[in-house]
Amino acid sequence: MSSNGYLRAYHLLIALLISANAFLITPPRLSKTTIGLQSFVTANYGVRRAISLRGGLQSVSMKAPAAVASSTYDYIIVGGGIGGCVLANRLTESGRFKVLLLEAGKSAERNPYVNIPAGVVRLFKSALDWQFESAPERHLDGKEVYLVRGKAMGGSSAVNVMLVHRGSASDYAKWEAEGAQGWGPEEALRYFKKMEDNLVGGEGRWHGQGGMYPVDDVKYQNPLSKRFLQACEEYGWRANPDFNDWSHPQDGYGSFKVAQKHGKRVTAASGYLNKAVRRRPNLDILSEALVTRVLLEGEGNVKAVGVEFTGKDGKAHQVRTMGKAGEVLLAGGAVNSPQLLMLSGIGPEADLEAVGIATKVNRPGVGENLQDHPAVTIAHNITRPISLCDDLFLFHTPVPKPHQVLRWTLTGSGPLTTPGCDHGAFLKTREDLQEPNVQFRFIAGRGSDPDGVRSYIMGGSARPLSGLTLQVVNIRPKSKGKLTLASKDPLKKPRIEVRYLSAAEDLQALRTGMRIGRELIKQRAFADILDEEVFPGPAAQTDEELDAYIRDSLHTANALVGTCKMGSVEDRNAVVDPECRVIGVGGLRVVDASVMPVIPGGQTGSGTTMLAEKAADLVRAHAGDLVEMGVQDEERKGGWFNGLLGRKQKAAT
Numbered sequence: 001m002s003s004n005g006y007l008r009a010y011h012l013l014i015a016l017l018i019s020a021n022a023f024l025i026t027p028p029r030l031s032k033t034t035i036g037l038q039s040f041v042t043a044n045y046g047v048r049r050a051i052s053l054r055g056g057l058q059s060v061s062m063k064a065p066a067a068v069a070s071s072t073y074d075y076i077i078v079g080g081g082i083g084g085c086v087l088a089n090r091l092t093e094s095g096r097f098k099v100l101l102l103e104a105g106k107s108a109e110r111n112p113y114v115n116i117p118a119g120v121v122r123l124f125k126s127a128l129d130w131q132f133e134s135a136p137e138r139h140l141d142g143k144e145v146y147l148v149r150g151k152a153m154g155g156s157s158a159v160n161v162m163l164v165h166r167g168s169a170s171d172y173a174k175w176e177a178e179g180a181q182g183w184g185p186e187e188a189l190r191y192f193k194k195m196e197d198n199l200v201g202g203e204g205r206w207h208g209q210g211g212m213y214p215v216d217d218v219k220y221q222n223p224l225s226k227r228f229l230q231a232c233e234e235y236g237w238r239a240n241p242d243f244n245d246w247s248h249p250q251d252g253y254g255s256f257k258v259a260q261k262h263g264k265r266v267t268a269a270s271g272y273l274n275k276a277v278r279r280r281p282n283l284d285i286l287s288e289a290l291v292t293r294v295l296l297e298g299e300g301n302v303k304a305v306g307v308e309f310t311g312k313d314g315k316a317h318q319v320r321t322m323g324k325a326g327e328v329l330l331a332g333g334a335v336n337s338p339q340l341l342m343l344s345g346i347g348p349e350a351d352l353e354a355v356g357i358a359t360k361v362n363r364p365g366v367g368e369n370l371q372d373h374p375a376v377t378i379a380h381n382i383t384r385p386i387s388l389c390d391d392l393f394l395f396h397t398p399v400p401k402p403h404q405v406l407r408w409t410l411t412g413s414g415p416l417t418t419p420g421c422d423h424g425a426f427l428k429t430r431e432d433l434q435e436p437n438v439q440f441r442f443i444a445g446r447g448s449d450p451d452g453v454r455s456y457i458m459g460g461s462a463r464p465l466s467g468l469t470l471q472v473v474n475i476r477p478k479s480k481g482k483l484t485l486a487s488k489d490p491l492k493k494p495r496i497e498v499r500y501l502s503a504a505e506d507l508q509a510l511r512t513g514m515r516i517g518r519e520l521i522k523q524r525a526f527a528d529i530l531d532e533e534v535f536p537g538p539a540a541q542t543d544e545e546l547d548a549y550i551r552d553s554l555h556t557a558n559a560l561v562g563t564c565k566m567g568s569v570e571d572r573n574a575v576v577d578p579e580c581r582v583i584g585v586g587g588l589r590v591v592d593a594s595v596m597p598v599i600p601g602g603q604t605g606s607g608t609t610m611l612a613e614k615a616a617d618l619v620r621a622h623a624g625d626l627v628e629m630g631v632q633d634e635e636r637k638g639g640w641f642n643g644l645l646g647r648k649q650k651a652a653t
Contacts, residue, residue, distance in 0.1 A: 063284050065311025071284070072322040073100040075329055075619070076307055078291045078340065080105070081155020082605060083331030083592040085268035086195075086612035087619070089212065092283045094625050099282060100319060102289040102309055104336075105151035108158040109270055116408065117218075117258070117265050118392065118400075118416045123159040124457045128152040132335055132493060139501040140551045146453055147372075147496065147556055149335055153287060154267030156333065157605055160558055161419035162258040162265055164215050165602025166192055166610070167475075168435050169246045178597035179567030181578045183614075185246070191610040192244075199261065206245045212271045213609055214261040218422045219413035221255070222444035223386045224468050225423040229253060230525035232425055243426065243602070250436050250601065253425035259605065263412025268609065288312035292490040294328055294344040294588065295320065296360050304328040304588035325623065327587045331612070334560040334594040335483065338367045339494045341564070341575075342485050346585060355488045361584040365573035367494075369565045370481035371599040373439075373557035374500045375473040376510050376550050377455070378517050379447045381531035382467050388444040389464035391415050396463055420445065420456075421471060426601075429512035435601055437476045438513040440520075443469040450535045450553035467534070470521065472513040473557045475601040478503035483563050500554055510554075511546050559604045564594035579618045591615040 075091050077084045080103030088101045108128055113119030125131055125146075132147040150156035169185035176184040193208030199216040203209040232253035233239070240252025259266045278285065288311065295306040295318065306320035307328060321327060330337045341347055345360030347367060352359050392415040394401045400416065408416040421441035428436050446467025447455035455469075481499035486492050501507045514536070521530065532538070536549040567574030569583050576582055580589040593608045600607045 063286055065286065065289065065309075065313055065315065065317050068100060068284060068286050068289075069317035069319050071098075071100070072320050073098045073284075073326065074322050074623075075099045075327050076319060076321055077101045077329045077331055078294075078307060079103065079155065079330065079332035079336065079592065080153045080269065080285070080287070081150060081331060081333055081592065082157050082268040082608045083155075083333075083612040083615070084329075085154065085272040086212075086609060087329055087331060087591060087616050088283060088285070089272040089277050090613070090616035091619060092277070092280045094620075095280070095282055096625055097282060097623070098322065099284070101283070101285045102291055102307070103153055103285070103287045104290045105153065106287050107269070108150075108152035108154055108267065111158075114152075114154075114158050114267065115264050116416050117162060117260060117263070117419050120159070120161055120419050121456050124148050124453065126159075128159055130335070130493075132496060134500075135495050135497045137498065137500050139499070139507075140554055143552070143554070145498065145500065145554065145556055147335075147498075147560065148453065148558055149333060149560070152269075153273070153285075154269035156558065157259065157267040158265075158269070160603070160605055161421055162260060162605075163419070163422070163441075163603040164244065164257040164259055164606050165600075166244045166246075166606055167600030167602040168250045170435055171598065171600040171602075174598040175566070175596070178565075179571050179574060179578070180597055181568070183566070183578065187614070188610055189246070191613045192606070195606075195609050195613050197261075200257065201242070206242070206247065213606070214259065214266050214271065215257050216260045217255060218258055218260070218419075219263045219411075219417045220415050221423075222388050222391060222415070222418075224382075224388070224444035225255075225442060227525040227529075228423055228442045228444075228468075229255075231520055231523035234523040234525060235520050237425060237427070240426070250426045251428065253440075254423070256422045256424060256441075258419065258422060260417065263408060263414075263417040286311070290490070291332075291340060292316070292343065294330075294340065294346075296344060296346075296585070298586075301586065302361055302584065303586035304582075321587065327589060327619065329619070330564075330588070330590045331592045333592050334370065334563045335494065335496065337590050337592055337594045338483050338563040338575075339485065339490075341366050341582070341590075342494075343488065343490050346582065351484050355485045357485070357488050361582075363575055363582075363584060365565050365571075365575045367483040367563050368480075368573055369562040369597070370483055370496070370498060370560065371477065371479075371562045371596075372481075372498050372500070373473050373475055373559040373599070374477060374479075374506065374510065374554050375452055375471050375557045376514060376553055376555075377447055377450060377452045377469050377471050377535055378514060378521065378533065379450075379469045379535040380467055380521060380526075380533050381446060381465075382529045383531050384529050385466050386529070387446065387466045387468065388415055388418065388420065389446070390466050393464045398464065426475070427513075427516065429509050429516065435476060437474060437509050437601075438516075439473040439475045439602075440513075440517060441471040441473060443471065445469065447535065450549070451555045453555040453558075467531075468521075468526075470517045471557075472510055472517055474506050474509045474513070475557075475599075477506045477509075477599070479506050480562070498556075498560075501551070507547060507550065510550050511543060514546055514550075557603075559593075559599060561593040561596040561599050561604055564590045564592075565597050566595040567597060579622070580615045589615070589619070 074097040196208040407414040426436035446465040
């Protein structure tokens with residue numbers, strides 16, 4: 001056998017082992033074999049090297065908790081999710097500032113389920129997930145809704161479905177209308193372009209290139225997805241080649257862009273904390289460090305001076321900021337950031353007193369304004385084996401076909417590159433609406449449960465099913481919930497009342513969306529393969545029957561935002577001002593999805609990245625860092641920073 005032949009055979013062996021390690025769920029009688037294979041893959045250098053060829057072995061430089069506690073920092077970032085990773089990168093660029101990044105979870109870069117996009121089915125309810133649940137939802141007949149939130153470096157970007165949707169320009173006009181001055185469409189676009197590395201169409205009016213956030217097409221299209229696009233055309237909708245191009249309406253159908261590069265998931269950690277960034281001497285990163293409170297000083301003029309955290313050594317540690325200019329930057333997300341504020345004595349006085357916490361700063365809006373995208377599904381059997389499950393899995397088991405694993409390993413293409421829902425549409429369920437209120441996400445496989453999230457969880461172990469699923473997502477809901485502390489114990493999860501369907505029009509949007517979805521699936525494109533409807537089933541026809549199905553099967557589309565609302569300092573319900581500074585507290589900001597005053601009409605990962613990019617510049621501008629780094633050149637080019645510098649110069653005159 002030639003050397004090339006040996007190499008091909010070796011790669012095939014690697015593919016088989018990766019397949020077993022990444023996805024194999026076997027009956028109990030094979031459990032010892034499975035454990036042996038997984039142990040071999042973990043230990044074997046050749047297999048680890050194969051994964052590294054796909055970019056999956058980046059490790060994060062860590063320090064010991066005691067070493068961190070004995071240091072002081074200009075900026076302490078709490079949370080290694082999207083906001084935290086962006087801040088850690090941008091605030092250490094100039095070399096002027098010493099920065100500490102604290103993350104409660106572990107590094108996820110070595111996890112094959114994270115790197116392989118189709119591995120998302122193995123991430124929900126895993127060690128990389130906070131595994132939150134809502135309180136019993138009144139308008140869902142007491143149902144508790146599972147809420148996935150990433151607990152790892154990269155945060156929810158390590159466990160989401162990677163879809164890249166900015167929403168519409170009007171979403172950011174609403175932010176400004178809510179008091180978030182300087183966060184309108186033009187300013188948002190500057191930062192969307194700055195963050196982006198557009199691998200599809202390059203740079204232009206609506207897209208950027210060379211940023212830290214790769215945006216690409218999925219390197220795979222199932223025959224059912226092609227039929228879906230054909231059905232949309234037959235239904236009379238227009239094709240939308242770019243849902244992030246604001247020169248035309250958001251309505252229409254097409255394929256969705258994803259946060260991937262060469263067929264591999266890109267998280268905020270792998271994008272913003274690459275090897276060069278992690279080697280910066282002014283950046284310390286500590287994982288498995290749960291921050292339990294912000295250290296505050298002063299009575300009238302309260303200031304954040306550090307944080308207290310529990311390290312992986314199980315001990316409590318304190319670390320402080322450096323001097324008067326030091327800041328604590330919370331980036332824990334829409335659940336953890338308001339929880340930490342309240343644990344620290346910042347929040348609604350009555351709620352804090354109810355759990356025995358003394359109020360340092362009374363901010364009634366902390367935990368309020370909670371918003372999410374609710375979703376339901378329609379699922380059909382099909383008569384021919386052409387689904388994603390048929391293409392990917394071996395003999396109707398959860399084990400991927402070896403040649404598909406090899407294809408992903410060597411070329412970054414094939415069904416392992418799909419998160420499952422990368423085709424779809426945006427639509428209005430009422431003629432009087434200015435923007436779409438529903439998103440269809442088409443899945444070229446049949447859900448195993450009416451609850452779409454539970455279907456994903458079961459997809460990691462259940463027998464793959466041939467069929468198709470249409471997820472109906474309410475992307476501009478009106479319902480708003482609330483987050484409160486269940487206890488002053490930082491290890492106890494907070495009480496999360498999302499209050500799904502508390503606004504009647506949200507139920508109407510999902511019901512009408514389901515009716516439209518059913519009509520769409522009946523188009524000629526699916527006629528020769530369509531079998532019976534499994535969910536909600538032919539028995540659900542009346543409004544009452546559909547409403548009952550919605551209440552029973554409603555699930556999250558994983559877009560929690562709003563619990564530390566950004567607004568003007570005069571707004572009683574605002575938590576942070578337009579520079580992300582906590583109102584009434586010096587040296588403390590929140591930089592994550594919790595500050596969004598209104599949920600965007602698209603997946604929120606890219607919006608959170610944009611927000612963090614701008615917030616990083618606000619922090620640096622406050623410290624005078626940007627002028628030293630030569631951003632005047634960007635202004636002369638009409639670049640992304642021209643708005644902020646222009647406002648500062650205007651204010652100076």
